[in-house]
Amino acid sequence: MGVSTVTTARILKGQKAGNPGEETVLAMDSLPYTAMSKTYNIDLQVPDSAACATAFLCGVKTNQGLVGLDGRATSKNCSSAKGHEVASILEHAERAGKSTGIVTTARVTHATPAAAHSAARGWEADSDLTAEARDNNFTDIAYQLVEEAPDIEVILGGGRRAFLTNNMADPEDGTRGHRTDSRDLTRRWLDRKPGPARYVWNQTEFNSVDPESVDYLVGLFEPNHMRYSVDRTNDTAGEPSLADMTGKAIQILQKNQNGFFLLVEGGRIDHAHHSSKAVKALEDTVALDDAVQVRRELRI
Template sequence: MKYSKKWCSLLLASAIALSSISIAQPQVQAAQVKKPTNVIMLVMDGSSNNAVTLSRWYKGENLAMDEILSGAVRTYSAESAITDSAPAATALATGHKSNAKFIGVLPAVINSPGLAQIAKEDAYRPVANVLEGAKQQGKATGLIATSEIQHATPAGFSTHVKHRSQYDDIAEQQVYQNIDVVLGGGFDSLAPGTAINARQDGENLVDVLKEENYDIVKTRDELLNSKKSKIWGGFAPSALAYDLDRAATRASEPTLAEMTRKAIDTLKKNENGFFLFIEGSKVDWAAHANDTIGIISDILSFDSAVKEAVDFAKEDGNTMVIAVTDHGNSGITMGNANTTSTYSTTPVSAFIAPLKKAKMTIEGALSQLNEDKSNIVEVAALYGLDDLSKDELATLKSAKDMGKVMVKMLANRANIGYTTGGHTGEDVFLYSFGPSKITGLVENTDLAHAMANFMGFDLNKLTDDLYIPATKAFTEKGYASKIDLTDKENPTFIAQKNDVTVTIPVNKNILIYEKDKTAKTYTFDTINVYNGTDFYVSKKVLKVLK
């Protein structure tokens, strides 16, 4: 892809920022690193430095993340000091700032200080991500999340759409990306049906996975017993349970650490190495709900996954591990209005003891509530709210949103403060380990370039190779083309030249070449993307043309 001069200035700004990264190698000297190289990228969505501190106190000992703390990350998007998960994932995966809801495409609006504008025609253009780069290097690839695998952050590392809600397109692109190991929720989005996220385009992607010889597993035991090199784990119709709730509500689901360990054991068999993305997704959801227990639950679950990654990296010697949150959320603090005048004498127990009483997150506790609310006292106790006062009980009974009331009650008892139910804009901790360990204060976009450099490719050149505007490219080759939107769920690019017709279906990795009424299907290790304006195809697709 050839960029405009304005766009080049934005790339230059990113390159300058990247050049400021301080690379240190305390564990393994760079000269000692032998190929293949591996990268494990972990994101605890919507966490914050304060939430990590609270989780450490709750655990009562150091976290695995503490050992590899190396710097901090700026998280702002192209348009706001406070980012949405979609542009945050796009930045981490592609090295480009973008807009709210955008997945793997360039922004349409840039107003954050320090960022240059881009040409109008560059808006929404797909940009390559580090998983795609790893795949082009012949590496094995993996994608893990505790949310739907089609959710914004895993989507940012695997797909290209204008809006994060396009689950049909995201799921289809993920399947046709031919990722070796995919583990998480969101199984409803793979097939037509009546569920809220069931496919609308009529395609059954489960059948496609079977044709591609994936081992489709739906339980922890099936996952751990799988011997296949290609595994698709669909452990829930939508999201997985919070870690604290799992034993009581969905014992058949694997933990994040178990998924991480299985993925590493599977991917490491590739002689060219691997790239693995892992998300602890529901820290963010708990933070949105101001659910202190939910936040702690899944930060500690995430930390166990980090331990698995670092343990492997220590043994392997040529694996880069990065762990980070994509943005802050909730403004959580240890200390609230209760401690305004007593903060200096308030012991740790005043924060932690009330939280230790909880046996479930707010989601888990409310799942046990009878329809008539007859067990409201027992449910409150599951969330750590024992010995309810008359006023507290009356408030719960009259509450229109009982969960909202309960999280406020527990936060008050534990002296925990919240400023918002939304995201926040602070810099966040960076955790990094390996022969190209990243240190200092860096941009979120820098992490994508650091991973790509470690694996031996350039993301901007990769975009030039993988995402070429199809209309212009086919016109230059003498074809007349159109985008067929007759079936709005399945747009198709059609090009004709003399007796040749080329058909390119959206989101897939194929091209159909028809001449003299004889059709041949070509399959690629790249995907075709439609951004609502144009199709984008790879150089490999264009090489088929005569």
């Protein structure tokens, strides 16, 4: 989502409101600071999302495909990863007594939102692990989110398949989960939480969540990535918008008097650009701006 994407989305949002467009002020335009970053990886000029997320969430440049590891590790080499884990801002926030959350329209185990330490961004379920990874007792990203990561209060996005076992049918499309270790991580997540917790997978269940009475919430709204915003109406089970998820997450997290850290990602903007689907990329950028507006309107 570079400057050209933001500019075009600004015009689109204005024109959707019946204006010429160029003069529109996005919610993100009204924020007090704008930052530009160089996005190269240590070993790659055109970067990938995993190494970029490690850079801006952990503060260190790293190699292509690595999540939460520094540049001394190499891709898909677990022995090189040991001892080279780097803490993310999410981990620092939890240690400081703050609440934390992840909201994305991609899979929650995908490169940017993955709150994990992995030598390969693709190791999202245990079935994705290589023999070398298993020999080195490496765990997959979904497992780390539930069993090893800090006590994350809110996780909302897509990616049910990495949390369900291969003998469980997905409640929406009937496909099988990707886990071969017999662990239903949705159930495990609920069992491990010390306070009132909910797991939801569709719009109706999401709408029923009362932020005042729920301290922990995980919502997985698709087996894979969530739908593009222009395609949400085609989802028979229903799934919340990025703005809806952001608002609900903040309402839960803001109950902590020590504050909170929340990562919000319009994860499918990039996907649409990869596929040259301009309309979907721009509509998802507008949806991200709607989420920023929700944050601006909420009193915290």
